[in-house]
Amino acid sequence: MNARSKCATMTALTGAVAILLGVCIRPALAESPEVARGRYLVTVIGCSDCHTPGGLLGRPDMTRFLGGSDVGFAIPGLGIFVAPNLTPDPATGLGKWTEKEIVTALTTGVRPGGRILAPIMPWSSFAHLTPGDAMAIAAYLKSLPPVVHQVPGPFGPKQVATVPVEAVIPGTLYATLPPPPASASQ
Numbered sequence: 671m672n673a674r675s676k677c678a679t680m681t682a683l684t685g686a687v688a689i690l691l692g693v694c695i696r697p698a699l700a701e702s703p704e705v706a707r708g709r710y711l712v713t714v715i716g717c718s719d720c721h722t723p724g725g726l727l728g729r730p731d732m733t734r735f736l737g738g739s740d741v742g743f744a745i746p747g748l749g750i751f752v753a754p755n756l757t758p759d760p761a762t763g764l765g766k767w768t769e770k771e772i773v774t775a776l777t778t779g780v781r782p783g784g785r786i787l788a789p790i791m792p793w794s795s796f797a798h799l800t801p802g803d804a805m806a807i808a809a810y811l812k813s814l815p816p817v818v819h820q821v822p823g824p825f826g827p828k829q830v831a832t833v834p835v836e837a838v839i840p841g842t843l844y845a846t847l848p849p850p851p852a853s854a855s856q
């Protein structure tokens with residue numbers, strides 16, 4: 671290899687490395703400090719445990735991260751509540767909510783329509799978030815890739831839920847339960 675072609679090879683290699691670096695670094699640079707803070711809080715608080723499909727079955731589907739659960743919480747006397755889709759899909763998620771509306775639901779339990787969220791959604795704990803941290807969570811949720819998934823419910827205490835449920839039952843009854851339905855045991 672003569673000096674010129676060596677130089678051309680080096681230039682090509684340097685270019686390739688620069689492109690690779692650009693590709694790798696760009697997403698990190700594109701994320702604002704507020705969104706990064708929101709990502710951190712959502713990860714540490716574990717919103718995904720309840721709000722990602724499969725999360726309550728121990729097999730979260732991370733391709734549909736925070737896209738809404740497939741299991742309902744049966745709260746004695748109150749009904750059955752499925753953790754909704756938190757991604758910005760306008761029809762099935764939080765796409766039409768303002769960041770302020772998300773912060774209000776998160777920290778006071780009040781949805782835009784006025785309904786108070788069931789206490790299994792830990793909003794009374796999230797009431798202690800600083801305003802900046804609550805806004806950062808809302809900004810991060812708005813930055814997520816939208817997932818199209820409408821969760822069913824909420825169901826009243828006497829209604830039959832269309833999803834498997836987690837319930838508070840006596841241990842003696844639990845011991846007699848049949849295996850979980852196929853959709854919950856895959």
Ligand code: HEC
Pocket residue numbers: 711712715716717718719720721743751752753754755756772775776781786787788790791792807824
């Ligand atoms: C223990 C399970 C659980 C955890 C953890 C949890 N949620 Fe929820 N969340 C729920 C359930 C269940 C509902 C639905 C309650 C209802 O419909 O009354 C809900 C409702 C919501 C709503 C209202 C959405 C709507 O369409 O009505 C928002 C916003 C929300 N959660 C955000 C979060 C965020 C952000 C986190 C983490 C910081 C989080 N949740 C952690 C279970 C949970």
